[in-house]
Amino acid sequence: MSDAPPRAVLPRPDGVLPRPRAVLPVTALLVTALLVAGCGGGGQPATAGASPAGGTTELPQATTYTTLDDLPRDTAAPTAGGGTVVHPAAATPVSAKPGAPAVAELPSTQLKGPTWVPVVESRPGWRRVLLPSRPNGVTGWIPETGLQTARSSQVVKVDLGDRRLALYKAGRKVGTWTVAVGAPKTPTPTGRTFLLASLAPAKPTYSPLILPVGAHSATLDTFGGGPGTVAFHGWPSNSVFGKAVTHGCVRVPADALKQLAKVPLGSSVLITD
């Protein structure tokens, strides 16, 4: 039972679309697709939000909905890095190398909240950042110009083997919790990623808060109509904690969720086997 997909997470059309209850599965998928496209600004530059005037650009958007194949991957060992996080004030071009032509654009918002991404490498005038797109660990170089820079001293570590989540502040462990992780056929992806957004569903079902990260399920191209984004969230029943039962997400106890809710966006999330 605990392995059941979180059906309630399917976009609920309450007050959004009429006649929701009687739709056929196919229609439901379409509705889902529409909702998804409409909620995250994915795919189409025109929905990038930050720069309405930028609607003419053809560059793919670096969001949780897209796949960016022409960019370098994060090959470093999964360490927390320097803790520097940046927020682009406006849509920012993303290049494969410092100074190379832009191949994507990082919008200033993700999932309706501000974009904050971690810096993994710096060159004069340029920052290499983790991006929220597929494939997992995709990075890109963005010009330092126009970036708001901040620092996060918090790091989230998930040990899939131990099914434990630990929260660190300034290098000090401030909490550990037993959590539920991906089932063997739908494992939680390992590597370095980051907190992407903080979402409060209008009508929470299984969790009052959804904290998507930059990574995606490697085995599910889509899930529930979404792009297979991995997230931290709560769960109504404590019986799941300590088990490998999810579709990739990390289900955490209420107290952990409360602590994770205060972790700045862009903070490193390190997932190891």
Place this chain on the structure above:
Amino acid sequence: MRLSTLTKCAAAAGALALPFAAAPAASATSGGTGSAFAISASGPVAIPATPSVASSSQRPVRKSAAELPANPLVEAGLLNAAAWSGHGRASVADLKVAKLGLSAHAVTAKCENGNGVSHLTKATLNGRTLKLGATPNTAINADLKGLGTATVTLNKHVKDKDGSLTITAIEVVATLAGKTQTLSIASVTCGKAGDNGGEPGQPGTPGEPGQPAKPGTPSKPDTPPTEAPAPTPVTGDLPVTG
């Protein structure tokens, strides 16, 4: 008045022309990697950092370029960049950005052990004379005659949390037809001085310019990175992998 300005300009340019004479390389016992580039652009017109150098050695590593890669945005004469432990230097001669109406005889930036300065010589923006040594992070908005708008930041100082400083003599962020174009001219980064870093020399410190420029609206100085904010939950949902 004018003569005195020119004299001071010349003095400053002269001092900057031989920047290494005043900085014995051996004095830099710490300070980590220094880096520098003369020109870089991103956006519709992308120019890789030219020339670009980063070094933590005790002796300066210098790179020069006689010209920029072909591009429709910016023209320049000699481009220099040099870096060594705790130090960065960059200069651009005969800069011209026609679209912005920006030109300068010389643009330089230097950084020593976490301190530094940048200078403009005979610089004008849309006919306005720019200060030789602008207050750090002086922002000027420019209208691009219907093509868009641009913000020109002079003497941009950005302090990193590790104490290193990046100084960019001129930084342009322009919005052209809805796309963001950036251009950085003479940018240097250096680490903070260690115990033996010594006093950063300021051979090029200019006197009062004879013709104070109108600096436009000064921007908020860049603050050093502060702790990132706790996120504010956004009402919404994303079908995640349960």
